[in-house]
Amino acid sequence: MKIKLSFIFTLLALVLVANLSAQNKIQFDESGYQSVLQRSKKEHKPIFYMLYATWCAHCNKMKSEVFTDTLVVNFINKNFIPAWQDAEKGEGDFFKKKFGIRFYPTFLFLNEDGKELYNTSGEFKSDTFVSEAKNALVKEKQLVYLEQEFLADVSNSDKCLAYLSALNKGRDRTLLSPIAQQYLATQSESQLVSNTNWKIIANGVTDIQSREFQYVLTHQAAFEAVASPKRVQRKIENIVTELLTLPVEFRDTIDYTKKRMIAETIHTRKNDSLLFDFDIRIAEKTMNWKKYKAITQKSTDEFALKDAKTLKDIASNYLKHIADTASLKYAIRWTQQALTLSDTYDIQILLAKLYQKNKDYKEALEWANKAKAKNESLGWKTKDADDLLVELSQKQTSK
Template identity: 50%
Template sequence: MNTLLKYLLILFFAHAAMAQNGVQFEEIGFEQAIAKSRTARKPVFYMIYATWCPHCEKMRQQVFTDPKIGAYFNSHFINVLVDGEQGEGPELRKKFGVKAFPGLLFIDEQGTLLYSLNGEFKVDDLLAEAANAMVPEKQLPYLKAAFDADPSNAEKCLAYLITLRKGSDRKALSPAAHKYLATQSDSQLPSTINWRIIANAVTDINSREFQYVLSHQEQFAAVASPARVQRKIGNIVTELLEPYVASLDSLGYKSKRQIVKSMRLQKADSLVFSYDLMLAEHTNNWAAYRKAAEEGVEKYVWGNQKIIKEIANTYLQHLADTERLSYAIKWVKHALELMDSYDGNIILSKLYLKVNDRSNAITYARKAKELTRNLGWNSQEADALFKELNIN
């Protein structure tokens, strides 16, 4: 066997072994990864994961072990695995704007971000995105430079935003969107492409563009749809209020809440109602919870038996005043009118028991038990109620 043939066979089997084993990740520092990138003349691929993230684990076990993924990534990239919460992980997340796990980054030998993704991908979808990351015209630096050179060009703006959105949250898109939209007059805003830019990248509730959407909803509905316009309103309210609820910042929430309420829209008010309840529950502010519930249940969720039961159950768990519990009783009876349910009858029986109405408590406990018999369900909770009520 001649030397060339031996060499080709060695390369073939080495490549096959690498592919069979999936992606060959290294756990090395950023500077070392960049140095290897320069030497090998190929980009760095980073998977930034969290130990608690099920999507990360699924990709490590099912996607990065795939032979096709292994063959492509091992031949095209220096592959690096980083715990996003340990060591260099937090710094890398901040540097490259990783807001969700897993963060998937493609970085050149100068340390410049070429392309980024977040979330879980299937094998073929990840291969397609990795191929995109190797095409200069599809990379972030090229798309940004093209847009910056022609900021009034809607197509270039949208192309940059679509690629940026793959690995960034909506707020990261906002500066480019506003740079383009500043070149558009109010009357030019309601177009199909401008709507796509607004819908994907405008996050400031006080911005000229969003305020124009609010005051010209029919025009934007004509180029998008009424449902999409309402969804945008919901998204921008959610993006404004949710961080304050998540951080339990009652003062910050109160100031932003006023902005949303000033919109005077049913959709916005309904979201405020939900966030009012959530924040009050998470901060154990039961006075605020009952105030929000008693003002809003019939106004915003009267047709949703599931949410009504959840609110009533919260009353059952945390409130003792008979007058307050009477609201919950009224709500659950309405929920049962919308749809008879085992859990609704259980909640109502417990509410009646809590206000010392034994007769009605027995009635709804029996209804719950009857439903378990008819449907073949576990009757453990109903049995416990029967025992507490001393009935059989």
Template identity: 45%
Template sequence: MNMRFFYTFLICFIFQFSYSKINNAPVDISYEQAILLAKKENKPILIMLYANWCPHCNTMKSTVLKEPKIVDFLSKNYIYIWKDVETEEGLKIKDKYKTQGLPTFLFLDANETVLYSIKGKMTSDVFMKEVNNALNPNLQLPYLKSQFLKDPSNATACLNYIQTLRKGVERTELAEPTHLYLATQTDKQLLSETNWRIIANGVSDITSREFQYVLKNRMEFEKLISVKRVDAKITNIVSELLQPYTLSLDTTAYFKNRLIAKTIFLENIQSLIFSYDLLIAERSSDWDFYKKITLEGTKKYFWDSDNKLKEIGQIYYKEISEPSALQSAILWVKRALEINNAADGNLLIARLYSKINDKKSAQFYAKNAQTITKEMGWDSSESDTFLKELNTK
């Protein structure tokens, strides 16, 4: 009975695998079965990790991964499977290999060693290049890592390893090899184009010796590299520092790291911190903090953005009741109207005036909003209704 069950299972498995190959589809087998098949056929495994809600995953599945030349190449060279990270098996694989971001493509050997990994949406040409690279032993991660570890002071070996590693992992995963190499360099040696590329690719710690050296010698790096690239690196590292805490709403960690970021006295960085402050205040519903930072920084950082000014004004209308603060919000929205005399801005300022009981000013701006919407042929019901409410007060 047991043998009959085993043979039945084996026949079904072989039929399923053959059917997938004939129809150019990923093989619908388990991770464990893929490993066994990889050993039997002496092929590497390619796992696509995806989720049905992921737009980049769906785009790849419906375009690039349907192209006959790509499907044919994958079926000939890999044990090729898809795993949904929302399933128990898919989540286990995601956790096992510590992957972030979707879609992720993991290239493994039969011993479950990661040979290569890439993530995100890409064109068919780029994808074909990467799946070819993943078959080349000299471009695979184990080889690149071994070459680097032979001589951690070798800049070329370090760069080759971390640039390939970065294709499939977060920047924080590059810290160990990056700092192992940079520890072999003096401060003066850091100021080179090659070392800049290593710093730009692999450094994510804002307090690190290398990043602090870049800050102290920013002008020299700008002359060597470019102002744009140096500014981009500084901006990215601040974003990488603060963004995770705004997303997780870890206000304690956010304010601790905000103190570190505030020591970078560059206007674009202070503006970036202001934006994150707004986000953390909104997500935590800390309207006292929101009021404090907007009163301090709105004119300085958002004075030329009508959309940002209106966004802040809308929050004040909904959440702030202090008359003097509302007067500030009115000034900000007036500035937005100077930039773009739009109907939504006029209606917003009318509501702000209404909130401080200035009925005459509220009516003036509500009528402006009504006129603009009618001239544009848009629906004016919102401004019509608000004017009726004002007239009944």
């Protein structure tokens, strides 16, 4: 009997320890969206979903430091059904499309019907994260409530802005546009220039050709007066960037050409410089070096002569992918200009290699030696210079 009682007490102790251990960490559900919804309905608790990527340092830090903190563990376990999803696997695409996720980590708070209550993204300290998560439990801060309030009076600028502000946390801005347009349709052009309307335009308008954005372009000074020149300029840059980023990332040259024609209707030097940057990016991504040459030789002097990094990047692509003598002379000149802006070992090596590729071995040797001397004087490694000097020595020997 004593043996049996001892066994029972041991078993109970093990169960107790296991339960305490489970309570001291967040048990993230990985069974999938529909399964988590069913749990939520059964347990009558809202859902906390983390969307992460394995390569994301911020995600990994949240997992290892914040979600092991007792303050966070107790709050999440008490108030939510916790779940997570690798955004690049399985149901990741579903989440990205449904909730407009752009950044990692993103934290979604959903009700038992899968409607979004609250969202936020980024890396937090434990106390700040709990403060954010508490917002998901406050009716007046929940998206469901803010949406109902807005739809009850779409001409109310404060309700529109409150709803947009709650939505606009690392989300694809195109999902906000229909909300902003619903409100802005109630405003005449003469009413658009106000501080609140500017905020709604800045947060929710994504269509360059829309009435509201075109009005900003033609009345820029008026909007600068209610916001600031810097904010208005940033909006102009952002709307072009948002328009062109996806076709560049997906290497879609047809869509890029169509959207670029829209973007180039903004006639400012800043916008022309932005288009130059996108033009060279898509030519590089599609490995269209003929196009790349044409763009850079036409516009680098106009838009990049004061930017050492851009000059270096362009010249590096010439070194790797372009061989004709005339083009290499452009790259050499741009690298020399980069050196006047930033006299570094890397740029000196780049210049030496460009001279080598252009068969000017005397200049190549001179710049390789300069690079070696620079790093030696600082006590830094000189391997690239040493390797290049060996190659150049062999070239001279073979003559």
